[in-house]
Amino acid sequence: DYRSVVRLQGTMSPRARAEFDRGPVTGAMPMQRVTMVFSRTVAQQADLDQLLTEQQDRSSPNYHKWLTPEEFGDRFGLATQYVNLVAAWLQSQGFTVDEIARSRTWITFSGIAAQVEAAFHTSIHNYAVDGQMHYAPSAEPSIPEAFSGVVEAISGLHDFRPRLHSRVRHASPRITSSLSGNHFVIPGDFGTIYNLPDYANGVFQAGNDGTGQTIGIVSQATDTTVNGITSIAISSDNATFRSVSGLPAGSLTVTPVGSPNNFTSGEFDEAALDTQWSGAIAPNAVIIFAYSTNALTTSLQFLVNQNIASVISISYGDCEANFTSGEYSTIEGYLAQANSQGQTVAAAAGDVGATDCDGTAQTPVVTATHGLAVDYPASSQYVTAMGGTEFTGDSTATPVNGVAPAQTYWNSSSDPNDTSASAFAYIPETVWNDTTTVTPPGNVATGGGASKQFAKPSWQTGNGVPQDGARDVPDISFTSSPNHDGYLICSQGSCQTGYRRNSDQTFTVIGGTSAAVPVFAGVAALANQKLGARQGNLNPHMYSLAASAPWAFHDITTGDNKVNCTVGTTDCAASPIGYSAAVGYDLATGWGSIDVSGFLNALAGQPAQPDFVVLPSLRTVTSSLTSPASVGVIANSIQGFTGTVTLACTASSTLPGATCPFNPATVAVPGATALTIVASTDPT
Numbered sequence: 001d002y003r004s005v006v007r008l009q010g011t012m013s014p015r016a017r018a019e020f021d022r023g024p025v026t027g028a029m030p031m032q033r034v035t036m037v038f039s040r041t042v043a044q045q046a047d048l049d050q051l052l053t054e055q056q057d058r059s060s061p062n063y064h065k066w067l068t069p070e071e072f073g074d075r076f077g078l079a080t081q082y083v084n085l086v087a088a089w090l091q092s093q094g095f096t097v098d099e100i101a102r103s104r105t106w107i108t109f110s111g112i113a114a115q116v117e118a119a120f121h122t123s124i125h126n127y128a129v130d131g132q133m134h135y136a137p138s139a140e141p142s143i144p145e146a147f148s149g150v151v152e153a154i155s156g157l158h159d160f161r162p163r164l165h166s167r168v169r170h171a172s173p174r175i176t177s178s179l180s181g182n183h184f185v186i187p188g189d190f191g192t193i194y195n196l197p198d199y200a201n202g203v204f205q206a207g208n209d210g211t212g213q214t215i216g217i218v219s220q221a222t223d224t225t226v227n228g229i230t231s232i233a234i235s236s237d238n239a240t241f242r243s244v245s246g247l248p249a250g251s252l253t254v255t256p257v258g259s260p261n262n263f264t265s266g267e268f269d270e271a272a273l274d275t276q277w278s279g280a281i282a283p284n285a286v287i288i289f290a291y292s293t294n295a296l297t298t299s300l301q302f303l304v305n306q307n308i309a310s311v312i313s314i315s316y317g318d319c320e321a322n323f324t325s326g327e328y329s330t331i332e333g334y335l336a337q338a339n340s341q342g343q344t345v346a347a348a349a350g351d352v353g354a355t356d357c358d359g360t361a362q363t364p365v366v367t368a369t370h371g372l373a374v375d376y377p378a379s380s381q382y383v384t385a386m387g388g389t390e391f392t393g394d395s396t397a398t399p400v401n402g403v404a405p406a407q408t409y410w411n412s413s414s415d416p417n418d419t420s421a422s423a424f425a426y427i428p429e430t431v432w433n434d435t436t437t438v439t440p441p442g443n444v445a446t447g448g449g450a451s452k453q454f455a456k457p458s459w460q461t462g463n464g465v466p467q468d469g470a471r472d473v474p475d476i477s478f479t480s481s482p483n484h485d486g487y488l489i490c491s492q493g494s495c496q497t498g499y500r501r502n503s504d505q506t507f508t509v510i511g512g513t514s515a516a517v518p519v520f521a522g523v524a525a526l527a528n529q530k531l532g533a534r535q536g537n538l539n540p541h542m543y544s545l546a547a548s549a550p551w552a553f554h555d556i557t558t559g560d561n562k563v564n565c566t567v568g569t570t571d572c573a574a575s576p577i578g579y580s581a582a583v584g585y586d587l588a589t590g591w592g593s594i595d596v597s598g599f600l601n602a603l604a605g606q607p608a609q610p611d612f613v614v615l616p617s618l619r620t621v622t623s624s625l626t627s628p629a630s631v632g633v634i635a636n637s638i639q640g641f642t643g644t645v646t647l648a649c650t651a652s653s654t655l656p657g658a659t660c661p662f663n664p665a666t667v668a669v670p671g672a673t674a675l676t677i678v679a680s681t682d683p684t
Contacts, residue, residue: 005121005142008151010325013158015129016136022126025135027114029124033098033258033298034116034156036086037106037330038078039149048076052339053458056540066342066534069102069307076337077104082150089144093119101305105333108156108301116141116157124157134159152333153326155297161220162296162316164270165348165375166514167361167444167482168491183394183410183485184509186499187245187280188421190487190519193391194478195426195597196281197526202421204246208600210282213525216309216343217274217518218299218316219291221260221267231256231263233492234271234289241276241490244419244498247283257292257302265492266362272491273510274315274518281522281596282529296331296377304334307341310534313521314347314383315514317375319357320453328376328453335382342534344524346384348513349474350375350447353435353563354578354587361512364442368563371570372449372577378473379451381460384524384539385473386516387589388432388446388480389556419498426595431559431581431588432480432511443563446513448474448579448587459540462547462591464584475539477556477589478519482511523596530600541603546584546591549602556581556592 040048054062067075078086083104087097095109113124113135120141127134136158143151191199197208221231231254238252252275263271271289279287288309292298295316303309323331338345351361355368356375378385393409411422433445450470457471466472479485486509488499496502527535535541545552562578571577579587601607 004145020127029113039152073103166512189423210285210525213285216303220295237490278518282525311524347378353445368565369569381457387474387477389429390432390481391427393427474590478516552598552602556589
């Protein structure tokens with residue numbers, strides 16, 4: 001009975017404020033892929049919460065029993081006959097029904113503004129916000145009263161979009177130089193630094209490489225022509241990046257959802273980062289790049305509904321305060337379904353420090369006024385929130401006979417085309433915070449803090465986790481600074497000679513917590529491959545492993561994500577504000593970064609790796625042993641190396657250890673030999 005209607009609360013965007021109103025849109029304005037999201041009953045929600053817990057409980061018969069979208073619909077969706085009734089009503093209002101969820105949890109439709117206004121008793125207006133024109137309802141829409149217990153939210157009535165979390169710069173021509181001091185990360189470097197299982201000495205090796213896995217990339221583009229940058233170049237740049245990086249060709253599928261047109265320059269750089277670096281970590285995984293006009297309400301919807309990706313990477317998000325309650329219901333529904341299907345989801349924690357509601361990665365503010373805040377969807381319990389670190393080790397040297405001098409992290413020389421990895425080993429990290437060094441000045445640092453929207457999940461416990469009752473972010477981190485040291489990408493044809501652009505010999509360097517997300521998505525794909533099945537939400541196991549297998553993590557204990565604020569504004573009694581790193585968990589880097597091979601072994605219930613590994617290209621290895629200890633040393637046969645390795649040891653002048661003999665003193669390769677190092681702290 002359409003004579004009786006009710007207001008649907010939680011649809012009006014907080015950014016569509018009255019002072020920005022520029023009047024109604026034209027009635028003929030197209031409105032594509034509007035989505036009506038269906039409610040779950042209280043019993044259904046309780047059942048879903050219980051299922052998600054049991055799916056990650058090894059003692060439960062439901063452990064890792066993932067649902068299909070249809071099975072999800074049978075338990076948590078709307079009955080088919082009611083979905084059909086809603087679809088018929090939409091059609092009676094002149095809309096075209098585009099798609100009905102396989103899980104029967106939403107229905108997507110399209111029409112024009114005049115039809116939306118007539119059907120939902122609202123008015124669509126133009127709003128001038130931050131120098132751009134947007135459209136949004138000027139009043140909460142209404143629905144037939146009969147739908148009030150069935151319809152949870154309507155998304156797609158405004159075009160405010162989540163922001164990307166990356167920063168790009170063009171850097172000088174040398175990758176690693178003792179003269180310039182510049183270092184940049186290419187796949188082989190990342191593989192060495194974070195101990196990827198499919199890299200050896202910075203060179204890709206087939207093995208635990210993502211074979212059989214699919215990574216879904218959530219992205220967005222505009223529905224108008226912008227700079228003429230189309231999706232065609234994404235595949236071309238990806239192929240170039242893989243070739244330059246010595247990676248297999250791989251499989252990339254570029255999938256538009258709805259009617260996106262072209263990318264802004266920033267969106268295209270983000271696309272390059274996400275596709276290229278997820279594939280750099282899991283080179284033989286299939287990459288599906290799904291882009292639409294809204295990364296969270298449309299691209300994410302597609303990847304969950306199709307259930308084709310075992311891992312989902314989200315480099316987009318926004319301050320929690322910028323989402324409506326209807327958007328939270330919509331996106332949380334997608335993410336919960338993803339977890340029930342065994343899909344691992346990762347999202348960026350943000351790039352403007354602990355004050356996520358002030359500025360963006362591309363246009364940071366000089367001083368914050370909105371107080372402490374975190375980014376969504378990173379703050380969702382269904383997501384692994386990725387924070388950012390930066391390296392502290394810059395020492396560079398040329399190896400002699402394959403041996404790097406002590407306390408060096410980078411090779412000072414590289415091949416003529418700058419395509420060889422130059423990192424020697426793991427490099428110490430601190431919290432990513434470029435606020436005091438970035439030009440022009442602005443708040444630029446990893447996001448982190450306590451959610452104001454979500455309570456603390458039951459699994460979020462451990463040494464250092466605040467007793468604040470809130471979902472805390474991030475969970476873990478990876479290097480993210482574009483300045484020290486950024487990731488190289490190929491974007492818009494920039495890799496013409498190696499990673500360099502011919503016209504000015506520069507590199508395209510990128511960073512931000514957006515970088516940490518696709519690399520973790522690659523790690524999650526490796527976990528799926530190693531364990532032989534989808535793993536779903538990795539957070540419950542990750543927090544458990546932080547206590548039982550700390551050797552799989554690099555605990556970051558220095559630095560902070562504090563940024564400048566205006567004294568007297570929200571949360572700003574004194575500037576700067578934010579959080580410091582500490583032993584264990586902290587609100588700047590979570591549990592820190594991970595040793596990927598160690599993390600995968602820990603997930604599989606395997607023991608820790610030895611303290612160090614003897615490789616064919618011998619190098620000095622630093623150990624902090626200051627008391628008698630036994631460690632395992634493995635001598636590997638790689639690239640045909642055989643022979644006998646003589647082991648020698650010199651005590652560090654900066655440590656109290658005086659002697660450290662090996663027993664035995666030589667190791668034959670190929671093979672594995674257990675060694676004992678006896679470290680004496682007695683100088684006599």
